Amino acid sequence: MKKTISNILNVFMPILLAFLIGAIIMIAIGENPIEVYGILIEKSLLDQKGLLKTIHTASPLILTALAIAISFKANIFNMGVEGQMLLGGFFAGVIGFTFEGLNPVIHITLSIIVGVTVGILFALIPAILKAKFKVNELVVTLMLNYAALEFVRFLAEGPFRDHSSGYVSTPMISESSMFKRLFESEITLFTIIVLIVFVIMYFVFKKTKLGYEIEAIGKNRDFSEATGMNVGKKIIIIFIISGALSGLAGAGHMMSDQMRFTMSFSGNPGLGWDGMLISLLGMHSPLGIIVAAVFYSALITGSESIAVFTSVPREIILIIQSLIILFLSIKMISKNAKAVAILEKITNKILRKDNKGVKK
Amino acid sequence: MKRFLLLTVLSVFAISLAACSKTDDAKSIAIVTSAAGQNDNGYNESAVDGAKKIKDEFGVDYHVVDTTDVPGALEQLAESGYELIFSLEYNFDALVNGVGGAKSIAEKYPDTTFVVFNDNPNLNEDGTVKHENVISVVFDVHESSYLAGALSVSVLENASTLFDASTYSFADLDVDGRSIGFIGGVQSNGITVFSYGFVEGINRAAADLNVNYDYYTDYSAGFGDPVSGSTISNTMYQNGVNVVYSVAGVVGDGVASKANELDRLAIQVDANKDADQPGSILTSVLKNTEVPVYQITKAFIDEKIGDLDNALSYDLDSGATGMTDLAEIEKMVTASGMTKWNEIKTYIETLATEIADGTVTVTDAQSGETLDTTTLTNVTVK
């Protein structure tokens, strides 16, 4: 009980504290934080259209967060989710605009396969470097993100440029490779695909041999090697899954949201980095990730509303996001803190009441 | 701890109350800026200046939105009742065509007029207008770039007459100094339109003076990093380039500061930035969004917006594009050089007239034209 309470507090305290600091900053520049947070919440969660948009925005983020989670869980730092996602999205887009008039099912499937494959291939570079040559994957993936960004920039400016566009952009993907909008909202079939992938990943994490091995490798690499879990091979598998999820995220973002590649395809700080925060918020567990993803994308859609309806710079949300990560990095409340004990008493009381109710 | 929880609960309540009570403003306009943001000291900022002017004159309020989600912002603004929205970002798909089977935003909000810039996406294949409530604005920047090109050559060829010898340290014209550079953010029609006009202007002046010029280009500087502007222009200047024209947002600030450092010349773009590095910026090629914002909003206030064309083109005469008044560079001209300087100014004016009356046609990449390099008799493109 104590552990659960302190775990919950350790997620909520950082969020509250970050919002509090955000409020202080807003007051300092003479704005009304209550109004700003009001718009944030109302437009992203309370309004039906906004809520569906939030869920739509959350879709690729769930995938990048899972991509981060599977690697971080194994104590492998694949910081290259951003790059893998960019390349996956880009090449899914290339398939999207190269073909025209295909059967939508075939076209969409083909684009997704290409996006996923590219994500995997790009993830294999750090994977092989790590598995075969023990090169630090953290630094390599950080470097490769920049290389990937420059590479797609080159492709978007050169070979795959939309000649009619005034800025760096590839042509718009064909109608047949777009995910159709559902319920007059921004939601598309992609969200449903994400949910299916999520269920599969939940299963992988919780119920399979791979999930077991990932947990062991993450918690004690020497132990895993000694008990015959061939860590090198597993590193490659983890990177492949991570890359596939990232590639799928990029492909889905392309085909359900962006429809063409521009230099702001990934947003700021980028779907991969957002995914990292979500994974952290959700403590690398699948269920946690899905809650965190909705919360986080509410922040994103809400921040756009802030830009539209108030004069507070949208960057306030970036500040709040980074503060949340910072505060999340530590345990704010220990299991033995007073607050935990008090809350435990309260919950116990409530639970006991419920129990009585059931018995009667 | 309890206090925290209480605070949250309370704020959520307060928030919901506050948020529900937003009233619609009567007649107010919105400007959705491009990625560079409203403080870019150029393209976006002059649009905001136009709106400010309107506010001062007619009291019509304006709202500026910096966003990464342009379609989302357009929709939210239209939804909340704005009737005139300027969208400065190059992002038209959702507005004009609709994506993923959804209705286009223009169609969804027929009572709102959307103004887009730099392109005309609002045309069907057969040339008819798609949405009556979308106005596209293009600037004839190829023409102003043409003038800038001609000015560059004229100034370089007469540098020894115009300026004090110690003011600039130009590369020797007879060695490799007859070189001019162009730095673009990306390789796209929106950028090459400047470059083509510029190089044609160089060619014109070079031909008139019977000299030959080298033309260096780089279209990969991006729009965000002045450092890359500084380094790329440095390589150009080190290779003998005496004037660098940059069309790449704040990248140009890096170029201008490099020009200042090396005592050469730079040409800026969008707004009048001549005074940023006095004496080092030859001129700025204006893309003055203030003019269309002001004019269109005025039409909107007068309820004559329906009379406007769906495609507005702003040429040299409109004042929305052109060169600056050259006041900053003129300060560098010595007394003895003034005669020559006035000669050059007259020459440029002649060229402007020739463009206006159609004697000279400048390649317009914006409308899909490509540069025919064989016409560049006196320029070698490197």
Added chain:
Amino acid sequence: MNIIETKNITKKFGIFTANDSITLNVKQGDILAIAGENGAGKTTLMNMLYGLSKPTSGTLHVKGQEVSFNSPLDAINLGLGMVHQHFKLVPSLSIYENVLLGIEIKKEFKIKNKSFSLPFIDKKKEIKKVQEVADKYKLELDVTDLIKDISVGSQQRVEILKMLYRNVDVLILDEPTAVLTPQEVDDFILNLKELKAQGKTIIMITHKLREVMELSDCVAVLKRGALVATLKTKETSEKELSRLMVGRDVLLTVSKNHKKVDTEVVYKVTNLETKNELGKKVLSDISFEIKKGEILGVAGVEGNGQSELAKVLCGLMTTSNGNVIYKGENITNMWPINLRKKGISFVPEDRYVDGLCLDMTIADNIIAGNHWNETYFKHKLYQKKIINKERDNLKEKYDIRISDIDGNVSSLSGGNAQKIIIAREFSRNPDALIISQPTRGVDVGSIEFIHSEILKMQEENKAILLISSELSEVMTLSDRIIVMYKGAIIGEVDAANSTKEELGLLMAGIKEEA
């Protein structure tokens, strides 16, 4: 005169009481032994004496003054020095740098009799001063050697030198003989007696009763955090002490019947060789064979290649030469998973690194190494029921005491944690076992149990390789013993007909001329 007194010292970690109201007096010039099982609270007590932690309640008196330490520095300043069981040395630094850590001598320059210190370290002066002290106490060290190049025995002398240089009067030694050869232990005892003669007071934590009897003047026995007895060494016996420590009579040695072993060779190693990162051979020309139903013991001072041998045999390190043959099949350099599939079990030397995953549940630790087995992962899916059942079976069979059956391994004591490994590896019904340091840091009761389990495996005709730095363990359990020295086998003896002295000489690298 009492140089140190503790009055009702209590230390609590959360709800756990590590030291319960301990009152202890140490006379100046005495050698006091503190005996007790692992987890009895010996180290906690010493850490408080040395300023590494603070008592929850109670007071500490040094030389009659009540004191309160905020850091080891305070303890050192009052003349208390400690040598930890795991040496606190920096391998890449030299001896003198380690000794002077924290009290470096800076370069000085003089102007008109006034001296100014520079921020740089005066290496020459440092070497000279440290060497002087080392020579004074006859510690036989060249202080410019790097720690990573010297033997474990020398490293311990460096730790002692560190304290002597700081002029301490009281030396606290935590399990000082664990890493020494029998000969080194004898030298060490002489060293301590010399220090005592020079007026130093010594407090020694140990669970080795032989040394308690041989060395100390008095002995304090701790059990579950409480002081159960303080005795004069002369007036007690090993047997009494062990009963006080464990709370019941303990078989100090298991009896083994040296039956005739089979002639069938199960496990064979020929000319095995491997190198470290610097390209230096750490194993050279290792050859041996193990027959069915035989325990081959590997003795030697730690750091003579035993760890590397175990690593190579477990598949965690590759060979640069040589072969491993198991049941006639060449299994050299196979990955751990394949070795396990072939029916070889491993008990690694460092149980918390290679043997267990502290942050995983007991059940998950139980199936590790067997996780390729379809029973536990049918269609690659986790079979929770089967796995938990297996866990409960083994818990019963191997007498593993667990407070929270679904908890993590980190909640278990050393002995019970080791039993999990033993249970996991022994229950697989392997044909060969590679066992390293099976009872290191394990309480007396568990040692007894583990030893009998090993012998049981022998009864079942398994081929067993037993690597241990605990000489008595190797001697009581093995049939034959090979001794490793500097990465090679220096000699082989028959366990039944050898003596501690004979093995001790081999361990020290001295080979008797035949």
Added chain:
Amino acid sequence: MDLIANILYDTIYHSTPVILLVIGGVYAYKANVLNIAMEGMLLFGAFSSALMILSTGSLFYGLLFALIVNIFIGLIFSYFGITRKGNVIIVGIAINLLTSALAAFILKVKGMAIINLSEQVDIASLKVNIPLIKDIPFFGDVLSGHPITTYLTFVLIFVLSVVMFRTKFGTYVRVVGENEEAAKSIGIKVNLIKYSAVIVGSLTAALAGYNLAIERLALYTNTMSAGRGFIAIAAIYCGRGKPKLSSIYAIIFGLAKALAINFKLFAGPISGLFEAIPYLVMVIVLLMASYLDNKNSWKRGYPNE
């Protein structure tokens, strides 16, 4: 100036900020704290010095302010990563995001997109022309005409190397990184040493930011750090934390960047790809360093880094 001299001059120019990050960053590395917040510290060093110079016009105040602000960031990093034992990678990422968000936010509140210091700073006058050397053909072009921080940087390589290996502080840093328990047992204040090691890095990062924004361009923009902090981490890894060796890797990056920029002009349509080269060079360098490290290893398995 001919091409080779130009490339070499640019190499020094592009290496300088990375070297600064490296020689400060090695301290945290050696103290066993992976400081990937270098990126954010670099950016904030640039930002705070530019902001201060904008309002006071004084270069000195700008640098001083950057140093103070960066000490503060170093303290935040240390508090979360060391005192509270948060995962330093996550703390680092948070600091990187926070610094760039704060800088962007402040600029927006002040109504600016970038900070342009052309009125306050004259870059040409900041360049130091070394008498005698500047007149030597070729070498003069390469070695002379850099801002003062550049020369300071090359001096600092040796100074900080001496501090690392010859002084008490340097020794403690290495001891803490190698065997924390040993350090504790003789009363070294481990956290104090770690804090100091991190702060050495934040100070050189402030200097690097000052060099990048003020001396080179008289400009600040939100994207100007461009991954240099991560490059520095890569260089530190390759050089195993040795100041001089790591600096050499930083120079390799500078060379790759200089080559990429100088050849871009002649590369035509593929010039865009050149931007990726410096990053790929670092990956290859990492691979080689790692290969050499593990060439003789007979151990299987992957150390937790």
